[in-house]
Amino acid sequence: MYKVIVADDEPAIRQGLLKIVDWEALGFCVVGDVSNGIKTVALHQALSPELIVIDIRMPRMDGLQAIREIRKIDGDCQFLILSGYADFAYAKQAIEMNVSGYVLKPIDVEEFREELLRIRAKLDRLSGRAKLSEFHADALREELILKLIAADPADAQELESELVPLISFAGKSKQILLVEAEDISQEGLANLESVKTRWLEAAETEGLGYAFQTGPYIGFLLKEDLNRPGAKNEWTRLLQDSCGLKPGFTAAAGRIVYELADIRQSYEDALGLLKNRFLLAGGQIHMVKESVLSHIATESNEHAPPDLEALSTKLCYMLDLGRCEGVAETLEEAGGALVAYDSSETAIKTGLAKMLSVTLSKLAALHQSIDIQDYAPLIAELYQHTHYDRVMNAAHSQLAELARRLGGNGNLPVVKQVMDFIQRHYHGNLKLETMAEIYNYNKGYMGRMFKQHTGDSFHTFLDKVRIQQAIRLLREGHKVYEVSELVGYPNVDYFHCKFKKYVGAPPSSIKGAPPKAKTISLETS
Known part of the structure; x- marks a missing residue:
């Protein structure tokens, strides 16, 4: 197919042009659309299209200026000019630059289609019969590969016999690679379809595999499997180079098979991996033998919901x-x-x-x-x-x-950090096990270290902090049951017991004045 770029500063017109014509039926593939002449020149350099459908009036650089720039390096590219201005001066300049056609806006669909057919015929004459024959061979090969990966085993042998004359392999092994393009938007680079097109062309140019498109994926029947030394890196480089600066893709390879009739198995392996695309790292080729994540459940809801x-x-x-x-x-x-x-x-x-x-x-x-x-x-x-x-x-x-x-107190001794932590989180369900886990200590060792430093066990120290806070809250006028909950004792009876143990009087005795009871010391030894 011949590559086409559409250049127009009106998005509605660009999108309309992509829809009103069956480009593929006419032998064209739209590989990109841009909004001004500067982007047109840049995209031409990146993709080398055979045809550019271009508007005259565009910002930054108009269509005629863009054509002049492209003509400096490419004398073969065809141009079909669009313009809302029936101005002979434009047409005269276009003729001087050897453009292929001139269509006025609003566009007449039939007229536009006839212009494309005329340009297609010209391109066919320029490229010669060899290229046309190659186009048909490529199309047939892709069609047979697609049929083979979807075929019943009973039909696979017949399809294999038709495909064999159109392909060759470096060895006996065969493997399917599937690639999904991501949404990338870089200034001056093409959209996803142009990225896919570059993948297809690069694989053909470098002789690495036979390309096909299936749903959202670009597929490759590899000439050499990815276990060959350097093959995986070679393919990764090819895919990354076609995406520009960002990874822009997720790729998966199926198992290696030795008969063309079995490539459906390799295809289904790769497809299965890509169903978990989110769990795969981007910009890499993943092999079917690799696990997506070691902790993936084989069945949904096998595990309890996370707390x-x-x-x-x-x-x-x-x-x-x-x-x-x-x-x-x-x-x-x-x-x-x-x-x-x-x-x-x-x-x-x-x-x-x-x-x-x-x-x-x-x-x-x-x-x-x-x-x-x-x-x-x-x-x-x-x-x-x-x-x-x-x-x-x-x-x-x-x-x-x-x-x-x-973590401003990170340089303090661990016990001091834990003491400060308790002062901030006394109302939570604090446990010695939790603190030991946070600091990667043995629970017993953490407990001994804490008591040696403070003179109290972890839980005694926690109780004292909670009772201190309870006294403060009671003096502020909070109800006993409210204070019990606020300081980390959901059971109010248990709170009563703890309070009396450390204060020597019930919580109800606190009426806004310091209690006549023993004090609670949190000083360390």
Whole structure:
């Protein structure tokens, strides 16, 4: 097929041109559309189209200027000019630059189609019969490959016999590679369709495989399997070069087979991998023997739903203590739990967003310096990424920075850090096991170290902090049952017992004045 670029500063006209004509039936493939002459020149250099349908009046550089620039390096490219101005001066300049046709706006569909047919005939004459024959051979080969990957085993042998004369392999092995293009928008580069076209052309030019298009994927029947030394890197480079600066693709390769009749198996393997595209890293070729993520559940709901509240609390603790490694580990734990329960892109993103929102709300209640609105862009960003690893990297990057900012007491002894932490989180369900896990200590060792430093066990120290806070709240006029809940004792009777143990009087004795009871010391030994 002949490549076409459409250049017009009106998006509606560009889109209309793509729809009103069956380009493929006329032997053309639209590989890109642009809005001004500068982009037209750049895209011509990138794609070398045989035809450019171009408007006269465009911003920055008009159509005639663009044609002059292209004619300096390409005397064969055909131009079909569009213009809303029936001005002979334009037509005269166009004739001098050897354009193929001139169509007035509003465009008459039949007239436009006739111009394309005339230009197609001219291109056929210029390219000669050899190119036309090659075009038919390529089309037939692609058709047979598509039939073979969809065929019943009973029909595969007959299709194989038709395909054999059109292909050759370096060895006996055969393998299918499927590639899905991502939405990339770089100034001066083509859209997704042009990226796909460059893949097709590059594979043919470098002799690496036979290309076909199936649904949203570009497929390749490889001439040599990807286990050949350097083959995987070679294909990765080819795909990346065609996408520009960004990865722009996800690729998967099926199993290696040795008969053409079996390439359906390789195709289905690759297709199965791409169904989990979100869990695959972008810009890489994934092999069917690789696991997508080690913790993917084979069946949805095999695992219990992740406890997002507990994970949020744990992440909050890690951030509050400035434990960057702990932040990374907690995020990984949360991601693994979400994937194991429901590996769909929507479920994972929604779960992570909910967990982060709860975590940041908890932190904002503790630190006046944290405004949860400052992290709204992070939550929104999670939904924009197309791959799991990029979602996790985005979350970790910002949370690690927050942990470093909050972890101002990171140079203090561990016991001192734990004491300060209890003062801030006394109302939570704090356990010695939790603190030991945060610092990667043995529970018993952490307990002995804490008592040696403070003179109290972990739980005794926690009780004393809670009772101190309870006295403060009672003096402020809060009800006993309210205070019990606020300081971390959901059971009010248990609160009564603890309070009397440490204060020597019931909570109801506190009426806004210091109690005549023993004091509670939190000084360390």
